[in-house]
Amino acid sequence: MAPAKSKSRSGHVQTPLPVPGDHLTMADLAKVAGVSAITVSRALRDSPLVNAETRARVRQVAEQYGYAFNVSARNLRLRRSMTVAVVVEMKPSLERQMSGPYPLELLGGITQELTSSGYSVLLTSLQGGALPNTQAADGVILLGQGAHEDAMHEVGRWGKPMVVWGAVSRHESQVVVGSDNRGGGALAAERFIALGRSRPAFLGDRAHGEFAERFDGFVASLSKYGIVPQAPVVSAFTVNAGAKAVHALLDQHPQVDALFAVSDLLAIGAIRALIERGRRVPEDVSVIGYDDTPLGATYVPPLSSVHQNFVDAGVLLARKVRALIEGEPAGSETLHTHLVVRAT
Amino acid sequence: MAPAKSKSRSGHVQTPLPVPGDHLTMADLAKVAGVSAITVSRALRDSPLVNAETRARVRQVAEQYGYAFNVSARNLRLRRSMTVAVVVEMKPSLERQMSGPYPLELLGGITQELTSSGYSVLLTSLQGGALPNTQAADGVILLGQGAHEDAMHEVGRWGKPMVVWGAVSRHESQVVVGSDNRGGGALAAERFIALGRSRPAFLGDRAHGEFAERFDGFVASLSKYGIVPQAPVVSAFTVNAGAKAVHALLDQHPQVDALFAVSDLLAIGAIRALIERGRRVPEDVSVIGYDDTPLGATYVPPLSSVHQNFVDAGVLLARKVRALIEGEPAGSETLHTHLVVRAT
DNA sequence: TTGAAAGCGCTAACAG
DNA sequence: CTGTTAGCGCTTTCAA
Secondary structure: OOOOOOOHHHHOOOOOOOOOOOOOHHHHHHHHHHHOOOHHHHHHHOOOOOOHHHHHHHHHHHHHHHOOOHHHHHHHHHOOOEEEEEEEOOOOOOOOOOOOOOHHHHHHHHHHHHOOOOEEEEEOOOOOOOOOOHHHHEEEOOOOOOOOHHHHHHHHHOOOOOEEEEHHHHHHOOOOEOOHHHHHHHHHHHHHHOOOOOEEEOOOOOOHHHHHHHHHHHHHHHHOOOOEEEOOEEEEEEHHHHHHHHHHHHHOOOOEEEEEEOOOOHHHHHHHHHHHHOOOOOOEEEEEEEOHHHHHHHOOOEEEEEEEEEEHHHOOOOOOOHHHOOOOOOOOEEEEEEEOOOOO | OOOOOOOOOOOOOOOOOOOOOOOOOOHHHHHHHOOHHHHHHHOOOOOOOOOOHHHHHHHHHHHHHHHOOHHHHHHHHHHHOOOEEEEEOOOOOOOOOOOHHHHHHHHHHHHHHHHHHOEEEEEEOOOOOOOHHHOOOEEEEEEEOOOOOOHHHHHOOOOOEEEEOOOHHOOOOEEEEEEEHHHHHHHHHHHHHHHOOOOEEEEEEOOHHHHHHHHHHHHHHOOOOOOOOOOOOOOOOOHHHHHHHHHHHHHHHHOOOOOEEEEHHHHHHHHHHHHHHHOOOOOOOEEEEEOHHHHHOOOOOOHHHHEEEEHHHHHHHHHHHHHHHOOOOOOOEEEEEEEEEEOO
């Protein structure tokens, strides 16, 4: 009395043939298609080890029966998860505001590239410790505003392929993708020079790796013309912080004629302060922001800003983890940056 | 000659005991701790079916040997993925701008709630069709700006627990979480009434479900005072669209004295247009935006806006899919909304 | 080109 | 409280 396999919802012991809508396995499909399970597996993966005809038949059956591939089984067998964990700081705080579409575009690029190559994207934040699921990822991408040194070390300890978004120069031993911050700073400097400005200032917290690089590029380019910029203390990322810093700056250096801010938000705060102090923008003071946010673009006056393509950045991050996971080499890389000149 | 198991990196056939740093299984831990694999499994899951002492020993060994739990194996065995797919529109387009921290906060809330209850968050976009990985999720959360009817039906067809972020009233048969859009509209209306305004207008595309609700709430509250608002055509989400709409509105109805916009961006565009047309804000025209973005809060003048807590919304979405997955009931729900009164 | 056997690491079900 | 047995669904050998 060999008990017939009867998972089918139809439930007839005499009908081992599955029914569309059932929960199917490759073995079930195999039965229907008159082949073995391994052949189904091959057909579904486009293996060259299967006849084109057979493959077509199998796929057709799979389609018809609404077969759903079991990822867990494959992963268990392959000892891989085909998953990349993305660690993001999702709690916008006062000092560290996740403004604009920036992180979302980055996520978009990552997701697009990774999913189209068969990986899936696991979203995680830092709080709460590493989940088993996160630890099972084949690789990790670290986002956030660059201050995640601790996270970097923690994740680094897992010994997994890891790629970081941030300031490239800071972490020699890691694979880092970042925009060309020095180049961005240089762009702003050159623009100011072209406009004949000679008393520029830099607005941004240089404790932040990426901003330090922008500052360096800014300073280096200006120094070719014998100019040394002011660099007032800026405590935060917000419009108010920008305004406050500029008020303080004007108290000390009323002749400032150009401002380069590390974010559009800061730049907007700067413009506000300038206007409150009777300066005209751009007649008296030129202002350049960073990130080219829609916010800046549609501000009055429309803000000139350094543009970075975050979607591309996301794609690049994804490619690099993938390379690392697959044992190929990958190095740090810097993304091209350009200046969008608008009214300011 | 029974071949000794020798996965250990140490490689000695005589040393079946694993070594810290190896790739370990529960069976390996079991050997070290002098128990069986199932006991290890129970200990690690805090099952009551295991002695406290045994549990402690097992956990200690696991810790010491750097044991990594294999999620795939558990998922295969349990026939679950412990994963929730989040479908997001990550490509900010011109008409549908993902402005502000909105989607990221939502994601933050979702991630926080889901990961802390053992689920992981799988990020997916719509393009490229449903990946096997996505289809394997135990549940789905649909984000995006509400126009994802097609996605909703597609995902609905998978027959998985699904929760949607958007306009609650639109989809009776689905579990929808959304902010109290009608309430938000009413809040704006009441504020205008309190300010003695009598010729208000609504700014936003009513083809969008959530905006239609805001409009309804706005109209309903105003009607109690016998007031019918203007509702010019607004084509997009941007500052420019807001400005354009208001210019057109002023051409037709120069006496407008209050504007309620469905987004802060739109509201800012509106203020710009008002000023260009010589109107003072708020002396001549009151303006209220939506979403209470940092952008609006720090604008000059600081924008009054309807606030919604997106982190809470994310948490709620997460709780509801989880409930659905676990077979508990869950209904649609509306989130409290309040008006932040600033200068406008 | 196809198939049979084996096993990835875990846990539910049933003994003991 | 602990253990034995079995099997989740897939794919890498190896053989035909």
